[in-house]
Amino acid sequence: MAAVVVFGASGVAAVAAKLNGNMDKVDVSALVNPMPSATTEPDPDDPNAGQAVNLLILGSDQRDGVNAEIGGEAAGMRSDTSMVLHISADRSRVELVSIPRDSLVDIPACTMTNGKTTRATHGMFNSAFATGWDNGGDMTSAAACTINTVQQNTGLTINHFVVVDFAGFQQMVNSIGGVPMCIPTAMKSDMAGLSLEAGFQTLDGPTALAYARARKGQGIGDGSDTNRIGNQQKLIAAMVREVLSRDVLTNPQKLISFLSAATGSLTTDTGMSIGNMTGLAYNLRNINGGNITFMTIPFAPAKSDPNRVEWTSEADVVWANIAADVPALGEEPVAPEVTTPPPASTTAPVEPVAPVEPVEPVAPAPVETKKAGQEAFSVDDTTDVC
Template identity: 50%
Template sequence: MAASSSQVLSLESALVTSERGGRTWPEGDPEAGASGGSLPKDSVVRGQVRHAAARREHRWLRVVALVTTAVLALGVSGAAALVVKSLANVDQVDTKELVAPEESRPPVATPDPEDPLAGLPVNLVLIGSDDRSGVNESIGGAEAGMRSDTTMLLHVSADRSRVELVSVPRDLMIPIPACTVTGGGTTKASSSAMFNSAFSRGWDAGGDLASAATCTQMTVEQISGVRTDGFLVVDFAGFQTMVDALDGVPICIPEDMNDDDSNLHLTAGNHVLSGAEALALARARHGLSDGSDTYRMGRQQALLAALTKSVLSKNVLTDLPSLIRFLDAATSSLTISGGVDLKGLAFSLRSVRADAVTFLTIPSGPQPSNPARVVLSDEAADVWARLAADEPVVPEAPADPPTPDSATVPPVDGATTTPSPDAPVDPLADRLPGEAITSADAQETC
């Protein structure tokens, strides 16, 4: 069903104004953020906002075209305006003054001036924050300060056929750069420190999420050599609400799993995890396997693989009520850095397959002098290089040469010449860094 001209006009109106907190911010309002919401006044000067508004006008026109095309293609005439309304929930922060000087960053690809996303890979730093304030306090317990719990480098290939997520261990010992923070100060550089200290240093020095997440982003660039386009931050409550919006995540639990610290108690068998159960699984460490963060990252990847498979298999994009619930949940507690065009990126990924979404932990191992800490292994350089070059992060294995006359050899004593299929992958099983799974490996039933 094609959208009428009046629907397209109402779509344009929805794109240039967005409701937030009961108020309507018109395009060009001096306090309006890139998503239509207000930016923190202490993180941006008015001259920067006026300059950003000029850029937004061009971006909105591009988004009108993209989303209108989606309406025509999907035959859901009201969906686009609802998508934009949900994306207006996202908090965008201006980090232009916080990123490292251009000459010290990996080179940026030359974009198409008409569509900056076209034909270019996208790299985003995904951060799960260990925020213990507000609703998050009731989930994880009260604790002062702000920490990053999980960090992944998300790579979307230029042809939009692959999505790859590489986990970075929080206990990884690496150089931490000096980071510029809100207010103009800088953090102290370290030749060797835990990776997740970049987030807390930015928070302590700048006092805001923009400083913390940007310091993590700049640290990822320094250790990987991969140019990143921005960051996305989600907290405990946001992840839990997202899962509940999908009516849970179907998953096979291969054995009883119990961890009192995260309140995880699951019996072996088929489960549809609620938001609270999924979050407990993502946080669980002490009562599972050897209690290490290494294997916890693998379980987090397995959970995200199941979540991704569920979204794709349920056709959320074409089920309007599910789409509204999921987008509202996914965006209400999401913070992104300015310039990340989620609308265009989401539209361009509408046809990605579950087997093209890959998860792995950057190759690493225990630090010889302190087994409680982690260092990069030699294989990590190849993974970073593949991401930077927009090549599959897991190289395709060469096809085995055919066995001569294998198809004509008759069975002997009931044996068969057809090789038995490999046993199904158990994504929740312990995996070493560098061992990958895809969303297609997620087991909804045992």
């Protein structure tokens, strides 16, 4: 039904077929253990309706074809951006948890499409993707090894995955007319091809990609991947804000345009169809920006290598909360306000007090800003002030 609402009864099949054809789909079911299984009869619009969804989002640093023209040629394939997107079962809450690529984690033995099986090891998180690509030679092996690594280290079940490349990211940004952002200080990175003046800017596709990729340069930070994560979160939050403000999820033509751009350079699992996407979008159409949270999994410098990080015990709590489908950071119970009635008067009336001199109004408190990448924040929160 959601697809019919979005595409119209007459054009639903043609539009859905076109958009499905845009995506590269790979079947990882034989290489991932365990695979999620439905416990109820699936809803054709949202097969996971009534169930929480965990989606693994990977940013591909693939350098061939159009992507080589954008980012320059390089051998192999890496995944430098990784997020777990959790959608609550009641579709009222979305959480995106960034995983630093330099996280030291247990990488399980991974089986490839060619039958080869790698040895289990302990290393950087993003080496799981490279291990699959280098030994299996395809996206299926790379994605499956990454999913297995996420599941082993988090205890989560990954329902679906999406890999976005350079070209696809640019197309998504351009499809919504660019991304308005506050740039508090001028930013310049020759390596990333980024040059931004301070102030409010609307980033087009190429500029947004450069902003997301930049690690070193003027106004960018300490050059670490963990610092870059904050900029990536702010950018995606701004994109979400723009999608919500432009009613992309509720306007059929806008949603079709966005999905057409978004699916142009996506690789996903065979279970993720346009019908699934539109069903999820339709069920999330009324979500409040304050219920869309971004955070980085809690980490500290690794004891074995100061250039790497390891997850803290707080990370275990985050993953456990997501697995239980409760807010990732937990909720402190709010004590009900108790009003005590004043005692009955037993004394004589008090003489009126002379009026007090007027007091100058207090200046409003400065806007509280959240440090993206270091603190959790929502789409409605302020992360920069211009």
